[in-house]
Amino acid sequence: MKKLLLALPVFLLLLxxxxxxxxxxxxxxxxxxxxxxxxxGQDMDLAREESDIHVYADGGYVxxxxxxxxxxxxxxxxxxMDGGDYTRHEExxxxxANLTSEYEEQNR
Numbered sequence: 001m002k003k004l005l006l007a008l009p010v011f012l013l014l015l016x017x018x019x020x021x022x023x024x025x026x027x028x029x030x031x032x033x034x035x036x037x038x039x040x041g042q043d044m045d046l047a048r049e050e051s052d053i054h055v056y057a058d059g060g061y062v063x064x065x066x067x068x069x070x071x072x073x074x075x076x077x078x079x080x081m082d083g084g085d086y087t088r089h090e091e092x093x094x095x096x097a098n099l100t101s102e103y104e105e106q107n108r
Contacts, residue, residue, distance in 0.1 A: 022055045022062070022103050029062040029078040032086055037069075044069045052108050054101040061096050066108070 030048055037044050052065040060080050068074045077089040077096065 022059050025055065025059045025062050025080070026053055026105075029064060029086065032078060032088070033064060033076060036088060042069050048105075049107050051105075053103075053105040055103040056096050056099045056101055058102065061093070061099075063092070063101075 026048060030046055030051070034044075034046050037046065046064075046066055050066055054063040054065075055061070056063070061077055062080075063075065063077045066074050075091065077092055078086040079089060079093065080086055
């Protein structure tokens, strides 16, 4: 029993470290979506904790699912382009539709 209690914190630390692989991409995409919402005149500040997130193709595509200001679910996909810029898609691009996500967060 002692060994289990000692191993638990180590396991939790390793588990937490694994979840941060795509943090930069996710934070970049949330910032871009907030810029887009602001440009559309929507008074909403999207947070990571309010979004379901799926990452595909080694971080090349980040999908955000969140409830918009009107309460409707929004599905937005950002595609990383050469040079680190992103293209915003309002639906899942065809080339990603059949891929399995490599990372997911269910926050809603």
